[in-house]
Amino acid sequence: MDRRTEDRVPVVQVKNLTIDIPMDEGVLTPVRGVSFSIHEGETLGLVGESGCGKSLTSKAILGINDKKCRTGGEILFSEADHVLDLLKLKYGSEEIRKIRGERASMIFQEPMVAFHPMYTIGAQINECTRLHITSDKVKSKEITLDMMKRVGIANAEKRYDQYPHEFSGGMLQRALIAMALVCRPALLIADEPTTALDVTIQAQILELMKSLQKEFDMSILFITHDLGVVANMCDRVAVMYLGKIVEEASVREIYKNPKHPYTKGLIGSVHKVGTHNQSKLFSIDGTVPLALNLPKRCGFYERCSSRIEGVCNRLEPGRTMLDDDHSVNCFLYDKENIHG
Amino acid sequence: MADTILEVRNITKCFNSKKVSVKALTDVSFDIGKGETIGIVGESGCGKTTLGRCIVRAIEATSGNVYYTTEDGRRVDFLKVSHTEMKKIRKDIQMIFQDPYSSLDPRMTVLDIISEPLKANFPKMSKAELEARVVEIAGKTGLNTSYLKRYPHAFSGGQRQRIGIARALVLHPKIIVCDEAVSALDVSIQAQVINLLKELQREMDLTYIFISHDLSVVEYISDRVGVMYLGRLVEYADTVDLYSDPKHPYTEALLSAVPVADPDVVVERLPLSGEIPNPANPPTGCYFHPRCRYCIDQCRETSPVLMDVGGGHFVACHRAHELKLKGIKYEAVALEAAGTTSRDGCPEVDHE
Ligand SMILES: Nc1ncnc2c1ncn2[C@@H]1O[C@H](COP(=O)(O)OP(=O)(O)OP(=O)(O)O)[C@@H](O)[C@H]1O
Ligand SMILES: Nc1ncnc2c1ncn2[C@@H]1O[C@H](COP(=O)(O)OP(=O)(O)OP(=O)(O)O)[C@@H](O)[C@H]1O
Ligand code: SF4
Ligand SMILES: [Mg+2]
Ligand SMILES: [Mg+2]
Numbered sequence: 001m002d003r004r005t006e007d008r009v010p011v012v013q014v015k016n017l018t019i020d021i022p023m024d025e026g027v028l029t030p031v032r033g034v035s036f037s038i039h040e041g042e043t044l045g046l047v048g049e050s051g052c053g054k055s056l057t058s059k060a061i062l063g064i065n066d067k068k069c070r071t072g073g074e075i076l077f078s079e080a081d082h083v084l085d086l087l088k089l090k091y092g093s094e095e096i097r098k099i100r101g102e103r104a105s106m107i108f109q110e111p112m113v114a115f116h117p118m119y120t121i122g123a124q125i126n127e128c129t130r131l132h133i134t135s136d137k138v139k140s141k142e143i144t145l146d147m148m149k150r151v152g153i154a155n156a157e158k159r160y161d162q163y164p165h166e167f168s169g170g171m172l173q174r175a176l177i178a179m180a181l182v183c184r185p186a187l188l189i190a191d192e193p194t195t196a197l198d199v200t201i202q203a204q205i206l207e208l209m210k211s212l213q214k215e216f217d218m219s220i221l222f223i224t225h226d227l228g229v230v231a232n233m234c235d236r237v238a239v240m241y242l243g244k245i246v247e248e249a250s251v252r253e254i255y256k257n258p259k260h261p262y263t264k265g266l267i268g269s270v271h272k273v274g275t276h277n278q279s280k281l282f283s284i285d286g287t288v289p290l291a292l293n294l295p296k297r298c299g300f301y302e303r304c305s306s307r308i309e310g311v312c313n314r315l316e317p318g319r320t321m322l323d324d325d326h327s328v329n330c331f332l333y334d335k336e337n338i339h340g
Numbered sequence: 341m342a343d344t345i346l347e348v349r350n351i352t353k354c355f356n357s358k359k360v361s362v363k364a365l366t367d368v369s370f371d372i373g374k375g376e377t378i379g380i381v382g383e384s385g386c387g388k389t390t391l392g393r394c395i396v397r398a399i400e401a402t403s404g405n406v407y408y409t410t411e412d413g414r415r416v417d418f419l420k421v422s423h424t425e426m427k428k429i430r431k432d433i434q435m436i437f438q439d440p441y442s443s444l445d446p447r448m449t450v451l452d453i454i455s456e457p458l459k460a461n462f463p464k465m466s467k468a469e470l471e472a473r474v475v476e477i478a479g480k481t482g483l484n485t486s487y488l489k490r491y492p493h494a495f496s497g498g499q500r501q502r503i504g505i506a507r508a509l510v511l512h513p514k515i516i517v518c519d520e521a522v523s524a525l526d527v528s529i530q531a532q533v534i535n536l537l538k539e540l541q542r543e544m545d546l547t548y549i550f551i552s553h554d555l556s557v558v559e560y561i562s563d564r565v566g567v568m569y570l571g572r573l574v575e576y577a578d579t580v581d582l583y584s585d586p587k588h589p590y591t592e593a594l595l596s597a598v599p600v601a602d603p604d605v606v607v608e609r610l611p612l613s614g615e616i617p618n619p620a621n622p623p624t625g626c627y628f629h630p631r632c633r634y635c636i637d638q639c640r641e642t643s644p645v646l647m648d649v650g651g652g653h654f655v656a657c658h659r660a661h662e663l664k665l666k667g668i669k670y671e672a673v674a675l676e677a678a679g680t681t682s683r684d685g686c687p688e689v690d691h692e
């Protein structure tokens with residue numbers, strides 16, 4: 001399934017996004033120039049090690065990062081007849097509230113924290129319906145119940161009046177999906193939506209997301225560190241390392257033809273079930289540095305076994321297009337710029 | 341096959357509170373060979389951690405036995421040995437915990453953390469010898485000795501897990517229970533720690549019980565795998581045997597849900613309906629019957645026992661002999677390498 005179409009306008013375009021966080025020890029730079037776009041009906045996977053800036057990036061789209069985060073760049077969101085730069089909208093303005101929850105919504109890893117423990121599940125989902133779709137009480141409840149049924153909550157009428165603690169983890173994640181989708185958003189951001197769930201429940205939730213995506217023709221930004229889930233869910237994959245996207249390609253390209261030494265390491269370090277391969281797992285030495293006072297060089301330099309001394313530790317690689325749909329940030333593929 | 345080092349027999353564990361009694365483990369039995377790695381898988385709450393804790397005696401089992409064959413060839417019940425004997429053999433069985441963040445005391449240096457079990461077991465050991473043992477084990481686990489004077493908060497997840505491993509190894513145990521030892525780590529760091537565990541196993545002749553919910557990591561590291569459901573062991577077999585030819589409907593469903601890290605592999609999912617039942621109020625008969633697609637009347641009434649259906653493949657299912665279940669597809673070479681294809685013709689596996 002090739003979703004790539006040049007002529008369609010992407011639903012969202014993130015351009016050179018930067019996020020700085022002032023701290024006592026200095027300024028943290030966890031997101032350092034991230035660019036990607038997502039087309040209609042497409043799922044883009046965002047993968048990378050813990051702390052590489054995935055959640056900050058996705059939360060920037062919805063404008064829900066901490067106030068102390070200083071954000072730069074552009075986040076262009078396509079509406080029917082115009083394009084909005086979400087970063088230019090005023091905090092808490094009418095326009096941003098309309099986008100958030102109505103045109104774009106998010107599901108998180110921990111469904112428990114997304115719900116208020118003191119209100120019933122139904123009331124909380126219905127709050128979204130009333131706010132964004134209809135103020136008519138009867139209609140609104142109808143829509144809410146319908147959505148709860150669609151995400152596979154059995155006995156929706158009874159479940160409507162239950163509290164979060166009466167739901168299991170899997171059911172709660174379904175309820176959260178219902179809440180995120182009740183307004184039929186154009187973009188769904190899913191931040192590790194199944195990481196806390198068992199494999200059998202995870203498989204159910206992923207299937208559910210796929211079928212709802214088709215039904216609503218929605219775009220998904222899917223954040224995860226699980227390469228098995230990515231292979232299952234995504235059309236394209238952006239690999240992030242230390243606040244930058246280091247490689248982007250179709251899901252097949254990423255698995256069959258990875259180019260960046262980090263991507264190669266990542267793919268190589270996962271054991272593929274069904275191979276009974278007993279040889280030593282590939283592993284990348286060292287750990288991710290903290291994004292504080294980073295020198296000007298390739299972010300992966302310290303851990304890279306293919307690094308070019310005198311180049312990779314002196315310059316930062318830019319994006320090289322290998323073909324229409326495969327880009328990589330690495331000097332091994334950028335012979336022209338090696339000399340500055 | 342290797343000599344048996346541990347025989348787990350009918351372990352049952354009840355947690356009793358004022359209101360409810362939760363039977364977290366029911367009659368769990370299996371054998372472990374010396375130098376083997378046994379994987380234990382199953383959904384959250386099925387009793388994996390409780391089993392590990394009962395085996396190392398971090399908690400006391402309600403009933404059951406764990407026969408341990410000591411270095412000098414004696415067979416003792418680890419759960420019931422005398423106090424003096426326990427002093428001698430307690431160090432032989434150690435546990436590594438899931439969370440590298442909370443399992444280390446933040447007020448102790450790495451040196452203190454790793455040497456603590458030594459001090460407890462050998463109160464008369466000299467300071468110099470203590471340090472020598474710690475340095476030796478730190479080297480083995482890939483910890484720079486300059487780290488020893490630091491506190492754990494200054495370390496990354498992978499380094500903390502190495503500290504946890506060093507602490508478990510410093511007493512030169514024979515058996516280690518690894519409870520989700522790599523689950524909290526990033527994939528690239530996971531690979532480092534898994535490689536380390538395998539190297540140490542070879543070097544120190546260790547036996548592992550590797551508890552994890554990650555079925556692909558378990559396939560990689562284990563010689564044999566046990567599948568648990570609601571406190572019971574429902575299947576136990578050689579790894580490739582279990583993955584390629586599961587005999588229990590729950591194992592089949594579990595395997596069909598594994599996300600495979602290859603976009604070309606299309607897996608046919610066999611979705612499980614319903615959720616894992618409450619262990620305080622388990623179903624009648626086979627605990628799995630309410631979610632089982634192959635359930636017959638007998639399943640609702642009587643509980644199946646774990647039985648060898650051939651070649652050391654143990655299953656607890658009334659229909660194990662007649663069902664033809666789907667497993668993971670292996671390439672023929674892989675099956676051959678694992679010695680699984682020859683099983684039907686001439687069994688190579690020892691029978692007791
Ligand atoms: N509010 C904050 N204050 C200070 N630092 C923060 C804040 N939020 C995030 N960070 C830091 O920014 C970096 C990126 O964080 P982010 O949550 O985006 O990581 P991530 O890629 O989502 O990681 P994970 O896979 O662990 O969820 C981390 O080093 C994190 O500690
Ligand atoms: N100290 C305790 N008191 C009461 N119940 C307990 C206690 N420890 C565990 N349980 C219960 O025993 C059952 C098994 O728990 P256990 O932690 O062994 O599961 P697990 O398989 O390790 O799950 P996970 O994959 O989530 O770690 C659960 O129902 C749990 O709630
Ligand atoms: S015993 Fe019956 S219910 Fe249990 S797994 Fe086998 S077929 Fe299913
Ligand atoms: Mg995150
Ligand atoms: Mg556990």
